Amino acid sequence: MREVVVDAxxxxxAATRDFWAGALLSHAREVExxxxxxxxxxAASLSWVGLQDIGTAEARFHVDIETDxxxxxxxRLTGLGAVKVADGRTWVVRRDPSGLLxxxxxxxxxxxxxxxxxxx
Amino acid sequence: MREVVVDAxxxxxAATRDFWAGALLSHAREVExxxxxxxxxxAASLSWVGLQDIGTAEARFHVDIETDxxxxxxxRLTGLGAVKVADGRTWVVRRDPSGLLxxxxxxxxxxxxxxxxxxx
Numbered sequence: 001m002r003e004v005v006v007d008a009x010x011x012x013x014a015a016t017r018d019f020w021a022g023a024l025l026s027h028a029r030e031v032e033x034x035x036x037x038x039x040x041x042x043a044a045s046l047s048w049v050g051l052q053d054i055g056t057a058e059a060r061f062h063v064d065i066e067t068d069x070x071x072x073x074x075x076r077l078t079g080l081g082a083v084k085v086a087d088g089r090t091w092v093v094r095r096d097p098s099g100l101l102x103x104x105x106x107x108x109x110x111x112x113x114x115x116x117x118x119x120x
Numbered sequence: 121m122r123e124v125v126v127d128a129x130x131x132x133x134a135a136t137r138d139f140w141a142g143a144l145l146s147h148a149r150e151v152e153x154x155x156x157x158x159x160x161x162x163a164a165s166l167s168w169v170g171l172q173d174i175g176t177a178e179a180r181f182h183v184d185i186e187t188d189x190x191x192x193x194x195x196r197l198t199g200l201g202a203v204k205v206a207d208g209r210t211w212v213v214r215r216d217p218s219g220l221l222x223x224x225x226x227x228x229x230x231x232x233x234x235x236x237x238x239x240x
Contacts, residue, residue: 001144001165004124004183008218015201015217022200023185023216024121025237044237045121046229047167059218061181063124065143080142081135096143097135098128098179109166117145117164 002109003048003064013053024049048109062101064091066109066116074104076119122229123168123184133173144169168229182221184211186229186236194224196239 008016017038021028024043028051031037038051048064067073074082074092085093085101092104107116128136137158141148144163148171151157158171168184187193194212198204205213205221212224227236 001124001163001167001169004121004167004181006216006218006220008220012218016220019197019201019217023197023202025239043121044235045167046231046235047121047124047165049121059220061124061183061220063181077139077143081139082143096126097139098126098132100126100128100136100179100181111166115164115166119145 001047001063002066002105002111003050004045005062005064005103006049006051007054007057007060007062008051009057009059010053010055012059013051016059017051020049020051060101062103064103064105066105066107066112068107068112068116070104070106073119077104121167121183122186122225122231123170124165125182125184125223126169126171127174127177127180127182128171129177129179130173130175132179133171136179137171140169140171180221182223184223184225186225186227186232188227188232188236190224190226193239197224 006020017028021040024045026040026043029039031039036053040049043049081097082094137148141160144165146160146163149159151159156173160169163169201217202214
């Protein structure tokens with residue numbers, strides 16, 4: 001698990017973005033390819049932290065799980081009880097057994113080799 | 121920000137705990153002092169990950185922010201827009217401007233010196 005994403009509705013997005021940027025001593029930076037996403041580079045955090053403008057949906061956190069094999073990891077997580085929400089662009093959206101959202105994403109973080117665990 | 125906590129209702133708690141333990145290749149361990157909490161030691165994650173049984177409330181994630189001065193950090197976060205929920209035991213519960221829950225907790229993680237940022 002590499003990232004926590006703060007999913008905030010449009011009407012409180014700016015206040016929420018500024019809050020987390022200040023709280024974690026970062027500076028918010030829009031992600032060019034995906035204008036709904038905002039990064040918090042170098043945040044005071046063990047995990048990566050980002051924000052997403054989710055329009056009129058209700059505020060929530062979601063988390064990203066990174067893997068070097070998205071298809072295999074999604075199959076494995078489905079076997080553990082993950083429920084399909086959407087297959088999109090480069091990532092896959094699922095719910096855990098309590099209904100919480102998470103994404104499975106291709107590995108990208110510099111700590112992947114150090115902090116991931118091999119699936120046997 | 122050091123921890124992501126999966127807050128799951130009692131009726132899906134066991135399935136949710138087993139899902140995240142399997143997903144992050146850990147083994148769930150109850151926290152002795154606080155029986156509603158379950159830790160996932162050594163999880164495949166950049167941040168710490170834990171679970172909390174929240175009874176009949178709705179599933180959600182919350183995050184923990186750790187600091188070497190809880191009172192000062194809570195004051196600072198209040199100035200940034202945090203809203204009071206509860207002051208309890210050793211931690212403090214607040215909401216961000218979009219309504220999301222987070223705790224402010226005393227520092228404990230071994231990465232605190234390396235990954236925290238000094239507030240000027």
